[in-house]
Amino acid sequence: MQLIDKTTKYLGYFTALVLVVLVLLVVYDATIRYFFSSGSIALQELEWHLFDVIILFGIAYTLKHSSHVRVDVFYTSFSEKTKRVINIISSLFFIIPFSILIIYISIDFVLLSYEQNEVSSNPGGLEYRFLVKSLLPLSFVFLILQAISHLSLDWKSKS
Template sequence: MIDNGIKYLGYFTALILALLVLLVVYDATARYLFSTGSIALQELEWHLFDVIILFGIAYTLKENAHVRVDIFYATYSEKTKVIVNIISSLFFILPFSFLIIYIGIDFVALSFSQNEASSNPGGLEYRFLVKALLPLSFAFLALVAFKDLKSNYIKWKSL
């Protein structure tokens, strides 16, 4: 269930990326050919980029495409790889995810209570919506890390 949910999150992120590309092309064309532009559109580009990065984190971990020092990892035995993955999940990914979720909830609540908006004239309102992606994305990351932890533990016991 977690894998399917994160897979669809990856599809959603890919759709957002396509929208971002179209928006950037439109914005650049309008700015350079017609000498017009919109602060709101530029901020929307930033917000869409936030969605891509934050939701892409969990998808990348699910696909095992995250950055690590592969020159060492590639030479490890299967058992050592599993142990490294277990330690990474237990001591790095999960604690960091829980910290971001814990801090992020207050961060979003404060933004919501202040009805935070862009300080730029013509900018976007409801900034708390984008800020809400921070704890949400790390909740997705924690789910994937738990799933990986469980599967790596089962694999470790069978080795």
């Protein structure tokens, strides 16, 4: 489980680096657009693709640090044992099955994009759209691994 947690940690570092690149790119794009009346469709699409990386790879990192969305109003008042039971149930019956479903559905989505050599519909847009689409199943693989790590930790603590 340490390997999973370490992988998720470095995935979070990578995501933070991508966020810095995205901020710099947005500043550059806005500067070029407003001061020089110029711009690039490809750069704007790259911004969206980097945003995809941040969101999709940030999911597992957020779960690792228990910063994911839940009803904290109730959760914070529960005992540690109840919290562990809720975490186990949510991992087994929600996170993992939902992630498997997303992976199953998205693989055909990625393969179709690859087979069609899908490109941006905008003139001057980015090519190889399947690359960004492939982040979808990959990110949910990372989420499953992190859920298993959390599940293992909660299960050991239960005993």
